[in-house]
Every structure is written in C-alpha cells, then in structure tokens.
Amino acid sequence: MILLTTILNIVPRPWLIKISYWVRPLLAFYLRGKKYQDPIDGRTFRRFLSYGYGKKRTNVLAPSTLSLERHRLLWLYLMRETDFFSRPLKVLHVAPEQAFYSRFKKQSNLTYTTTDLNSPLADVKADLCALPFSDNSFDVIFCNHVLEHIPDDTQAMKELYRVMKQGGWGVFQVPMENDREITFEDNSITDPKERTRIFGQYDHVRIYGKDYSQKLKKVGFQVEMIPYAKRFTAEEIERYRIVFDELIPLCTKDC
Known part of the structure; x- marks a missing residue:
C-alpha cells in the first residue's frame, strides 16, 4: 500500500493515468468500508489515500475514481x-x-x-x-x-x-x-x-x-x-x- 501511494504521488500525470486502470481496482478492494463515500460513483471506503506533491494531505484521494476534494x-x-x-x-x-x-x-x-x-x-x-x-x-x-x-x-x-x-x-x-x-x-x-x-x-x-x-x-x-x-x-x-x-x-x- 505504501508503494501504491508513492506511485500516485510522484509519477507524472500522463503515466499515472495509464497505470491507474489496474491500480484503482486494487486500491478500491483493499480500502473498502463504510465510513467515507465518493459521491461520484457512490462507493464507500474505510479511508481515502493521502495525496500531494509537496505537503501531503491525508485521507483525500478516493481509491475507485481517484477523485480529490x-x-x-x-x-x-x-x-x-x-x-x-x-x-x-x-x-x-x-x-x-x-x-x-x-x-x-x-x-x-x-x-x-x-x-x-x-x-x-x-x-x-x-x-x-x-x-x-x-x-x-x-x-x-x-x-x-x-x-x-x-x-x-x-x-x-x-x-x-x-x-x-x-x-x-x-x-x-x-x-x-x-x-x-x-x-x-x-x-x-x-x-x-x-x-x-x-x-x-x-x-x-x-x-x-x-x-x-x-x-x-x-x-x-x-x-x-x-x-x-x-x-x-x-x-x-x-x-x-x-x-x-x-x-x-x-x-x-x-x-
């Protein structure tokens, strides 16, 4: 999970888009739960991922759509x-x-x-x-x-x-x-x-x-x-x- 989070934060966006098609299902399955909800697809999770190039923001990246706040x-x-x-x-x-x-x-x-x-x-x-x-x-x-x-x-x-x-x-x-x-x-x-x-x-x-x-x-x-x-x-x-x-x-x- 640390490796996946690192990839999402440091890989240039064009490459991130390409690799995310296989990363997202893994993230969504691992983080499934009920506490937080992504309104874009309606799915719920026990937590979201951290994100940020400089200062990291915790619990902000939804795993199924990769949406931010x-x-x-x-x-x-x-x-x-x-x-x-x-x-x-x-x-x-x-x-x-x-x-x-x-x-x-x-x-x-x-x-x-x-x-x-x-x-x-x-x-x-x-x-x-x-x-x-x-x-x-x-x-x-x-x-x-x-x-x-x-x-x-x-x-x-x-x-x-x-x-x-x-x-x-x-x-x-x-x-x-x-x-x-x-x-x-x-x-x-x-x-x-x-x-x-x-x-x-x-x-x-x-x-x-x-x-x-x-x-x-x-x-x-x-x-x-x-x-x-x-x-x-x-x-x-x-x-x-x-x-x-x-x-x-x-x-x-x-x-």
Missing part, C-alpha cells in the same frame, strides 16, 4: 444545482480529470470534447493560449487546476472566453489562498524544488488570491465565487471529504 465538490454541485446531466450541451473539458472523463463521455446529452497538450485523454492536442476552436463554440467549459500552470494566464482566460458561447458557463477551479488579497507570481522562480516550496507544486507558477475573480472579469466573464461546501452539514463534509471553505468559480458569458 475539489472533484467531489464539483460533482455534487453539477448533480444538485445544474442541468448538466440532462440538457443537450456542447462541452469543452480542458485537461480532463480522470474522475470525470469516462462518465462525461458516456452522457448521451453531451457533445464532449477534451483538450490538453500532454494528456492521453485529450481528443485535441492544443495550447490553452491558442485553442483551435471557433468563437462561441461551447455551452459549458471546465478548466480546473490548469491556469496556475500557465505563464500567460490572461491569454488563456481570453481564449476560454472566446470559445464559450454567449449564454454559456464554465467552472475554472484553481488553488486559492482565501486570505491572500493579491495573486503572487514570480517568473524568475524556475527551480522545481523552489516552486514546490513557494507555490505548492513543482509545476505551478503562481498562487491565486482573492483577486482571481477580478482577473476573470477583466477578460469579460461574469463571475460568482460560490461557497458551495458551506451548504453541507459537518457530517457530510467529513463523509465526502470536501473542504469547508472551497469556492466554485462559476463563470458566465453574457448573451
């Missing part, structure tokens, strides 16, 4: 607050999360396109700063925990705005420090260890603060930072292993 919160939001699973929608998923990929792809109501430079789950290999899609192409866009990797995040935001349909919406989650007023970035920091120490991960280039919503608004989005986890009881937060103060950045494009 943010994935489970977003799934609950989509299920309970939107018509994502019933309305015909054209969807773009940037850097598709494995926890969602196969489920979204099977949804008959969705025309589902994935994009990334490196992911084996990407239908279209593309740079987020220069997307190969026409203006006003997608009803819904997911771009979660991607922008913190992009040196020119403003250009990436402009591209997301360009390809979103008028009246469309998206969720663009990023790691945020809710008590930080201004986003911090320093392009001179290139050493992986130093990036991990300062930004939390070896391939992150900034730490977002409260001004994240303003950055999105400047490119044209209407933005609502939804404190969705606060709608759950303490027991539900613990059972699903979600973060009480995590925000869902809901971005819309006016008609």
Whole structure:
C-alpha cells in the first residue's frame, strides 16, 4: 500500500493515468468500508489515500475514481444545482480529470470534447493560449487546476472566453489562498524544488488570491465565487471529504 501511494504521488500525470486502470481496482478492494463515500460513483471506503506533491494531505484521494476534494465538490454541485446531466450541451473539458472523463463521455446529452497538450485523454492536442476552436463554440467549459500552470494566464482566460458561447458557463477551479488579497507570481522562480516550496507544486507558477475573480472579469466573464461546501452539514463534509471553505468559480458569458 505504501508503494501504491508513492506511485500516485510522484509519477507524472500522463503515466499515472495509464497505470491507474489496474491500480484503482486494487486500491478500491483493499480500502473498502463504510465510513467515507465518493459521491461520484457512490462507493464507500474505510479511508481515502493521502495525496500531494509537496505537503501531503491525508485521507483525500478516493481509491475507485481517484477523485480529490475539489472533484467531489464539483460533482455534487453539477448533480444538485445544474442541468448538466440532462440538457443537450456542447462541452469543452480542458485537461480532463480522470474522475470525470469516462462518465462525461458516456452522457448521451453531451457533445464532449477534451483538450490538453500532454494528456492521453485529450481528443485535441492544443495550447490553452491558442485553442483551435471557433468563437462561441461551447455551452459549458471546465478548466480546473490548469491556469496556475500557465505563464500567460490572461491569454488563456481570453481564449476560454472566446470559445464559450454567449449564454454559456464554465467552472475554472484553481488553488486559492482565501486570505491572500493579491495573486503572487514570480517568473524568475524556475527551480522545481523552489516552486514546490513557494507555490505548492513543482509545476505551478503562481498562487491565486482573492483577486482571481477580478482577473476573470477583466477578460469579460461574469463571475460568482460560490461557497458551495458551506451548504453541507459537518457530517457530510467529513463523509465526502470536501473542504469547508472551497469556492466554485462559476463563470458566465453574457448573451
């Protein structure tokens, strides 16, 4: 079990995706139980796995879907607050999360396109700063925990705005420090260890603060930072292993 956990934490994501197809069943069987539940597939476990490139977070990685806190919160939001699973929608998923990929792809109501430079789950290999899609192409866009990797995040935001349909919406989650007023970035920091120490991960280039919503608004989005986890009881937060103060950045494009 220690070996499996180590693999999940240190192996580059494209390789992790490939090997996870045989790792996940082993993890799910070993950790079966009743205490915690992954709402994405409904399965229950005696505990979740630890995860994190720098500082490890305990009991956060669900073994059957490999979902983290943010994935489970977003799934609950989509299920309970939107018509994502019933309305015909054209969807773009940037850097598709494995926890969602196969489920979204099977949804008959969705025309589902994935994009990334490196992911084996990407239908279209593309740079987020220069997307190969026409203006006003997608009803819904997911771009979660991607922008913190992009040196020119403003250009990436402009591209997301360009390809979103008028009246469309998206969720663009990023790691945020809710008590930080201004986003911090320093392009001179290139050493992986130093990036991990300062930004939390070896391939992150900034730490977002409260001004994240303003950055999105400047490119044209209407933005609502939804404190969705606060709608759950303490027991539900613990059972699903979600973060009480995590925000869902809901971005819309006016008609």
